Amino acid sequence: MKIFTTENIRHIDRVTIDDEGVSSMELIHRVAEGVVNEILSRWRPSKPTMVFAGAGNNGADALIVAKLLIEAGFNPHVVLINVKGDSLSRDCRMAREELMRMGNVSMTEIVHTAHIPPLTPDHLVIDGLFGTGLRNPLEGGYMAMARYINESGATVVSIDVPSGMFGDWNTRVLARNVVHADLTIAVQFPRLAFFLSDNAELVGRWKTVDIGLSRKAIEETTTKYYLIEKDDVCRVLKRRPDFCSKADFGHALLFAGCYGMMGAAVMAARGALRAGVGKLTVHSPRCGFGVIQNSVPEALFLPDREENVISDMTPRFNYTAIGAGPGIGTNDATKGALETLIKTIKRPMVLDADALNIIARNPALIDHLTPGSILTPHSVEFDRIFGSQASAETRLLKALEVAHKYKLIIVLKGRYSATVRPDGKVFFNSTGSSAMATPGSGDVLTGIITALLAQGYKSETAATAGVYIHGLAGDIAAAEEGEYGTTAGDIAAATGKAIKSILGA
Numbered sequence: 001m002k003i004f005t006t007e008n009i010r011h012i013d014r015v016t017i018d019d020e021g022v023s024s025m026e027l028i029h030r031v032a033e034g035v036v037n038e039i040l041s042r043w044r045p046s047k048p049t050m051v052f053a054g055a056g057n058n059g060a061d062a063l064i065v066a067k068l069l070i071e072a073g074f075n076p077h078v079v080l081i082n083v084k085g086d087s088l089s090r091d092c093r094m095a096r097e098e099l100m101r102m103g104n105v106s107m108t109e110i111v112h113t114a115h116i117p118p119l120t121p122d123h124l125v126i127d128g129l130f131g132t133g134l135r136n137p138l139e140g141g142y143m144a145m146a147r148y149i150n151e152s153g154a155t156v157v158s159i160d161v162p163s164g165m166f167g168d169w170n171t172r173v174l175a176r177n178v179v180h181a182d183l184t185i186a187v188q189f190p191r192l193a194f195f196l197s198d199n200a201e202l203v204g205r206w207k208t209v210d211i212g213l214s215r216k217a218i219e220e221t222t223t224k225y226y227l228i229e230k231d232d233v234c235r236v237l238k239r240r241p242d243f244c245s246k247a248d249f250g251h252a253l254l255f256a257g258c259y260g261m262m263g264a265a266v267m268a269a270r271g272a273l274r275a276g277v278g279k280l281t282v283h284s285p286r287c288g289f290g291v292i293q294n295s296v297p298e299a300l301f302l303p304d305r306e307e308n309v310i311s312d313m314t315p316r317f318n319y320t321a322i323g324a325g326p327g328i329g330t331n332d333a334t335k336g337a338l339e340t341l342i343k344t345i346k347r348p349m350v351l352d353a354d355a356l357n358i359i360a361r362n363p364a365l366i367d368h369l370t371p372g373s374i375l376t377p378h379s380v381e382f383d384r385i386f387g388s389q390a391s392a393e394t395r396l397l398k399a400l401e402v403a404h405k406y407k408l409i410i411v412l413k414g415r416y417s418a419t420v421r422p423d424g425k426v427f428f429n430s431t432g433s434s435a436m437a438t439p440g441s442g443d444v445l446t447g448i449i450t451a452l453l454a455q456g457y458k459s460e461t462a463a464t465a466g467v468y469i470h471g472l473a474g475d476i477a478a479a480e481e482g483e484y485g486t487t488a489g490d491i492a493a494a495t496g497k498a499i500k501s502i503l504g505a
């Protein structure tokens with residue numbers, strides 16, 4: 001699914017209205033119906049409700065929500081901001097008239113001074129102060145109103161975006177000056193800002209309401225941001241031909257494990273095998289022999305000459321893909337071996353965990369990475385290499401810069417892992433949950449991506465599909481084991497089921 005910028009959405013709105021003859025008021029009604037359906041599925045009409053409406057079309061949405069709530073038996077109080085009595089947009093004026101025709105509407109219209117009725121923790125707030133028309137961070141009375149709502153402890157449903165938050169970038173915005181929503185109901189598309197962890201406390205849970213915007217405009221409008229969903233992955237995953245052998249699905253090499261961290265090698269190996277690699281070799285220190293042969297007997301074991309750490313990463317064979325990093329530690333011998341590997345191998349590799357920590361100690365190595373290499377850092381690993389970032393937003397921007405500069409694919413792991421490509425495109429992942437915040441989970445991902453690379457998928461595809469498969473495997477495992485009990489082993493074990501469910505019957 002495309003994730004559009006605010007500017008894109010305004011354009012799609014305009015095309016829908018101008019070319020498809022749908023009136024702006026009709027769209028507002030569709031938004032309001034969607035919002036009210038969500039409210040009715042959660043709260044009873046006896047819930048004390050206050051609707052905050054701004055002067056633009058976000059306010060118009062809110063006024064029609066108020067009208068539909070009254071029809072559903074609620075008794076909302078409406079607070080409408082109409083500075084100097086003449087600031088309402090045309091649609092907001094029409095929505096106000098439509099609401100007032102209900103008769104007996106309980107309303108405070110703020111024209112000169114703000115006197116807001118008391119708001120209690122028991123209240124439900126419908127936040128329609130500002131949507132995509134916000135030009136600057138909130139100030140003065142608007143800022144005070146956002147803080148008043150936040151401090152009340154009321155439950156907040158925001159229409160389109162939490163008021164005061166921009167749909168795209170929020171570097172200039174202070175969280176305390178934005179309405180904190182428990183639920184955000186976005187018009188047709190989720191916004192870029194929803195996928196950045198900085199904004200999680202502002203957005204709350206989010207949903208979208210489909211208002212039937214022009215399909216043609218949606219198709220024709222280009223964007224750099226996408227949400228990866230099942231169909232996207234199904235389209236790129238190849239089905240196996242009837243006549244095939246393991247030789248058709250590549251031979252992957254994993255440099256993984258050291259004394260005390262052999263589990264990481266096991267997890268990566270299991271992920272790779274469940275992701276369909278034809279042949280797998282695990283290169284670990286000698287101490288890992290029994291561990292790998294017992295836990296992953298399907299893999300070949302290649303012992304390092306060292307007992308406890310990897311000291312040599314010279315591939316002895318023309319492997320179709322190499323993954324390095326899980327559990328290797330940052331011992332000097334391992335560091336030297338990885339440096340040689342990076343400088344000599346001329347094909348894209350997957351680098352994770354301690355491989356990233358080693359690069360962080362010698363950032364000049366980045367220059368030697370073959371274009372198309374895939375780095376899979378979580379935020380701390382990313383910052384160790386590329387410098388400390390103040391927010392998820394600046395981290396994403398930095399990832400875009402370095403992905404472009406060094407022609408790398410960077411998977412920023414998190415709730416919505418973002419795969420950042422050299423061409424400036426960002427793919428947010430839609431699968432996975434907090435159940436995956438468990439040791440070894442990232443090692444499984446390294447194995448899956450390496451396996452896809454080994455099977456001939458391009459780096460870009462291997463990364464985005466790998467992240468989606470990994471998250472789905474996490475969801476399948478969590479359905480059985482729950483958010484506390486899911487282990488990396490469960491995620492690895494569910495990887496094959498995830499691919500099966502993507503490919504369908």
Ligand SMILES: NC(=O)C1=CN([C@@H]2O[C@H](COP(=O)(O)OP(=O)(O)OC[C@H]3O[C@@H](n4cnc5c(N)ncnc54)[C@H](O)[C@@H]3O)[C@@H](O)[C@H]2O)[C@@H](O)CC1
Pocket residue numbers: 013014017024027028031054055056057058059061087089129130131132133134135136137138139142159160161187
């Ligand atoms: N055709 C449309 O335009 C549709 C719009 N929709 C809704 O309308 C919203 C967009 O409506 P608008 O473009 O009217 O914009 P908004 O309703 O978000 O806000 C515009 C108003 O806010 C004022 N404003 C902007 N920044 C301000 C600031 N920092 N401090 C104080 N005042 C400020 C503007 O002067 C204007 O009065 C969407 O978010 C969505 O909720 C939906 O109903 C779907 C269709």
Ligand SMILES: [K+]
Pocket residue numbers: 058127128129130131158159160161162163
């Ligand atoms: K809003």
